[in-house]
Amino acid sequence: MCFKNLPIEFDAQGKPFLRAGVANPYGPTEATPRGAPAQLTAERIEELLKRNGYIKDLDFDPVTRVAGALAFHTVADFQGRKVLEARSMATLFRGYEVIMIGRDPRDAIFITSRACGVCGGVHSVTSAMAIEMAIGCVPPPLGVLIRNIALALEFLYDHPLHLHLLAGPDYSAAMVGPTNPSLLERARRSEAPHAEVHGFRTMGELMDDLNPLSGKLYLEALQMTRVAREAYVLICGKYPHPQTIVPGGMSSTINLTVMNEMFTRLAQFFDYSKKLAGIWDDLTEFFYEANPAYKQVGARRANLIDSGIFDHHEAYDATYAGAAAWGERRWATPGVIMDGQLVTTDLHALNIGVEEFVEHSYYEEWTGDGQRQHFPTDPVGNPLSPYHPWNKVTKPRPQGQSWKEKYTWDTAPRWDRQAMEAGAYARLWNTAVAQKLPANPFIESTGTSLKLRLPQGALPELELEWKVPAVWNAFERNRARAYCTGFTALVALNNWLAAMDRLKLGDTRTSTPFEIPKRGEQRGVGFWGAGRGYLTHHLTLDRGAVANYQILTPSTWNASPTDRWRQPGPYEEAVLNTPLLEETDDPAKFKGIDILRAIRSFDPCMPCTTHIHSDAGVITREVNTCACGVDDEGG
Amino acid sequence: MRVIVAGVGYRNLRDHSVGVVVADRLLEHTWDNDVVVEDLSYNPIAVVQRLEDEPPERRFTRAVVVAAVERGDRPPGAVSAYRWDGTLPDDDEVQRAVTEAVTGVIALDNTLVVTRHFGGLPDEVVVIEVEPAVQEFGEDFSEPVARVIDHVCELAITMATDTSAMARLPRCGLGGLPMATGHSLA
Numbered sequence: 001m002c003f004k005n006l007p008i009e010f011d012a013q014g015k016p017f018l019r020a021g022v023a024n025p026y027g028p029t030e031a032t033p034r035g036a037p038a039q040l041t042a043e044r045i046e047e048l049l050k051r052n053g054y055i056k057d058l059d060f061d062p063v064t065r066v067a068g069a070l071a072f073h074t075v076a077d078f079q080g081r082k083v084l085e086a087r088s089m090a091t092l093f094r095g096y097e098v099i100m101i102g103r104d105p106r107d108a109i110f111i112t113s114r115a116c117g118v119c120g121g122v123h124s125v126t127s128a129m130a131i132e133m134a135i136g137c138v139p140p141p142l143g144v145l146i147r148n149i150a151l152a153l154e155f156l157y158d159h160p161l162h163l164h165l166l167a168g169p170d171y172s173a174a175m176v177g178p179t180n181p182s183l184l185e186r187a188r189r190s191e192a193p194h195a196e197v198h199g200f201r202t203m204g205e206l207m208d209d210l211n212p213l214s215g216k217l218y219l220e221a222l223q224m225t226r227v228a229r230e231a232y233v234l235i236c237g238k239y240p241h242p243q244t245i246v247p248g249g250m251s252s253t254i255n256l257t258v259m260n261e262m263f264t265r266l267a268q269f270f271d272y273s274k275k276l277a278g279i280w281d282d283l284t285e286f287f288y289e290a291n292p293a294y295k296q297v298g299a300r301r302a303n304l305i306d307s308g309i310f311d312h313h314e315a316y317d318a319t320y321a322g323a324a325a326w327g328e329r330r331w332a333t334p335g336v337i338m339d340g341q342l343v344t345t346d347l348h349a350l351n352i353g354v355e356e357f358v359e360h361s362y363y364e365e366w367t368g369d370g371q372r373q374h375f376p377t378d379p380v381g382n383p384l385s386p387y388h389p390w391n392k393v394t395k396p397r398p399q400g401q402s403w404k405e406k407y408t409w410d411t412a413p414r415w416d417r418q419a420m421e422a423g424a425y426a427r428l429w430n431t432a433v434a435q436k437l438p439a440n441p442f443i444e445s446t447g448t449s450l451k452l453r454l455p456q457g458a459l460p461e462l463e464l465e466w467k468v469p470a471v472w473n474a475f476e477r478n479r480a481r482a483y484c485t486g487f488t489a490l491v492a493l494n495n496w497l498a499a500m501d502r503l504k505l506g507d508t509r510t511s512t513p514f515e516i517p518k519r520g521e522q523r524g525v526g527f528w529g530a531g532r533g534y535l536t537h538h539l540t541l542d543r544g545a546v547a548n549y550q551i552l553t554p555s556t557w558n559a560s561p562t563d564r565w566r567q568p569g570p571y572e573e574a575v576l577n578t579p580l581l582e583e584t585d586d587p588a589k590f591k592g593i594d595i596l597r598a599i600r601s602f603d604p605c606m607p608c609t610t611h612i613h614s615d616a617g618v619i620t621r622e623v624n625t626c627a628c629g630v631d632d633e634g635g
Numbered sequence: 636m637r638v639i640v641a642g643v644g645y646r647n648l649r650d651h652s653v654g655v656v657v658a659d660r661l662l663e664h665t666w667d668n669d670v671v672v673e674d675l676s677y678n679p680i681a682v683v684q685r686l687e688d689e690p691p692e693r694r695f696t697r698a699v700v701v702a703a704v705e706r707g708d709r710p711p712g713a714v715s716a717y718r719w720d721g722t723l724p725d726d727d728e729v730q731r732a733v734t735e736a737v738t739g740v741i742a743l744d745n746t747l748v749v750t751r752h753f754g755g756l757p758d759e760v761v762v763i764e765v766e767p768a769v770q771e772f773g774e775d776f777s778e779p780v781a782r783v784i785d786h787v788c789e790l791a792i793t794m795a796t797d798t799s800a801m802a803r804l805p806r807c808g809l810g811g812l813p814m815a816t817g818h819s820l821a
Contacts, residue, residue: 117738226680226684
């Protein structure tokens with residue numbers, strides 16, 4: 001049974017039902033998250049701050065231009081070298097859900113794409129899938145294949161960007177030198193184990209080339225984003241907001257020329273993936289060996305959720321009833337990992353366990369007196385919470401900031417009332433453990449690992465193996481992201497080969513005609529993923545127009561605030577567990593590198609500047625936080 | 636000499652669409668072969684890569700860049716034109732600009748900083764800025780901005796084709812000089 005907190009049980013046929021005799025099954029006291037950590041109370045923190053001079057506020061306050069912003073408040077104990085309080089704040093409301101109300105659903109494909117300047121295509125596809133489900137439109141096999149390739153290419157833009165432009169500089173000589181000089185000295189003396197793959201003789205050389213603006217790895221990542229982008233626009237017309245994604249498939253014209261031009265670019269990622277895996281293996285192991293306390297940086301429970309992605313072209317039927325079956329045939333298996341254990345791969349179970357709470361968010365509750373729960377069940381009769389996205393109503397209520405009351409525009413999504421983490425790594429973990437991959441020559445799911453057989457390029461053919469990690473922390477997030485580049489390239493290769501087979505059969509059809517029904521009520525959900533993990537769009541149509549639209553992005557999960565049970569969100573929990581390993585005892589010189597490594601490892605995607613405020617003043621630094629999450633209440 | 640006349644901005648964002656609207660209009664102008672008009676309203680890293688794609692003997696020697704920019708120290712509709720001196724902010728700011736570039740921010744300063752840092756821009760860069768009055772969804776300009784659009788187009792044509800006129804512009808840092816100092820050309 002996958003639910004431990006919600007009173008949901010399963011009958012002999014595996015159909016979920018609400019346990020009998022529970023008066024208010026979704027009430028706050030009937031179902032509480034057992035075993036979850038809890039933030040200290042605001043009163044306790046105030047008391048500690050008053051009584052101890054070595055305990056100080058550290059406010060990471062970003063400025064953002066367009067895409068939204070994340071700020072982070074911590075209270076740190078400089079004597080104990082630990083964080084006592086962590087609060088994640090999405091400081092901008094954009095309200096895509098509100099914008100969508102009353103519109104033609106086809107607008108959603110283009111409007112929700114604007115939620116993110118990196119991964120617009122993922123929103124377009126998720127939106128198209130929600131519409132397909134609502135109106136009963138199934139894409140043809142080639143449409144599914146091309147959609148998979150397009151989104152894999154989008155991720156191949158995204159992964160290098162995270163690894164070497166956003167997170168990578170945290171491990172560069174330019175960053176490690178000032179914060180941990182002894183570590184950089186050690187790096188200069190340490191040979192890099194994977195030198196033959198990535199070309200760096202020592203860890204010091206590798207760190208030099210992670211330097212922002214000038215490092216070879218930084219510049220190479222910029223170049224690789226171009227390669228991915230070029231391949232992407234061959235089938236999507238435009239990046240980052242594609243023009244060819246439609247309900248029922250793709251409007252692109254696919255022929256051998258397009259396929260070949262795409263392949264020449266995709267193939268460049270085979271060698272690049274080998275290199276990335278070697279680099280991040282070496283970095284991770286170097287830090288662990290230098291100081292095992294680095295295993296605690298960004299550490300939290302391995303509670304991961306992923307909606308799965310990349311449909312099998314012979315399985316996807318666009319129905320909710322069929323989602324449990326087609327979901328499990330995806331190239332990235334959907335699922336929930338709880339405390340490191342896979343508890344379900346069933347999209348129905350995943351969907352009915354999702355709730356969103358707003359106790360600490362700038363929204364009004366929608367479940368109060370007199371409010372009717374619109375959908376007591378999902379379309380196949382499984383129970384739904386009043387806090388489920390299909391029942392949620394977005395009611396913004398801006399107000400002053402208070403840790404006791406409300407402090408963010410993000411909501412607190414929970415699965416089985418637990419704070420879950422989304423990421424590309426959840427995609428790898430589910431797929432590795434579930435062993436449900438379609439048969440193929442390149443990717444093998446072993447139950448404890450994923451084996452990736454990358455074809456020969458300038459480098460020889462190489463088998464990489466990503467192993468489910470024993471610890472879950474910032475380093476493992478980044479290492480998994482590096483391996484996910486190879487995984488993504490091989491998913492694209494598998495789909496490319498299948499698409500070529502369709503073309504050889506003379507099948508060039510990429511979309512299915514459809515009409516938007518003008519009568520009645522319909523609903524759908526797009527289960528898909530961004531480069532950085534889980535993505536769903538829940539849609540309700542009424543007489544041909546959008547009656548409700550709810551977006552749940554990876555950063556909605558990851559940046560979520562503390563919930564009504566004082567359970568911190570994932571960023572908060574990861575920062576609370578992070579030791580302060582910087583080599584300074586002076587709070588005025590403190591840069592917060594370990595805290596920033598913890599936050600950035602999640603790949604929050606809105607471009608932010610974070611100011612660390614210490615008593616000595618404001619230190620300007622960068623953190624990248626996810627626009628496609630925190631402010632759509634994201635966005 | 637090859638010149639690129641570029642617009643930078645967002646479509647359907649009223650006054651902030653000045654760059655793209657001017658680029659659209661100038662595409663209709665009859666130019667000689669040495670002038671190229673493009674909408675460069677996309678990821679500045681991709682703009683660098685596009686500019687670097689020109690073969691060495693065909694690299695642009697002058698860029699005329701048009702955009703709406705809210706500086707706040709001039710009235711709505713004010714037009715400022717200057718030759719950018721190419722001075723870059725410190726590395727932290729450049730890094731922030733790159734981060735914003737690759738995550739989807741389109742803004743004149745970002746585009747100039749990133750393209751200059753990575754060597755995509757020609758040495759001679761003329762910037763034509765318009766102070767916007769409104770930032771909201773829509774196709775039409777506010778009245779003060781609508782009033783100067785024809786003038787901005789003429790100015791861009793002059794700066795692309797008349798070297799002596801261009802040379803009379805002040806050379807200054809990003810943002811140019813405020814109208815009060817006499818450099819506004821509106």
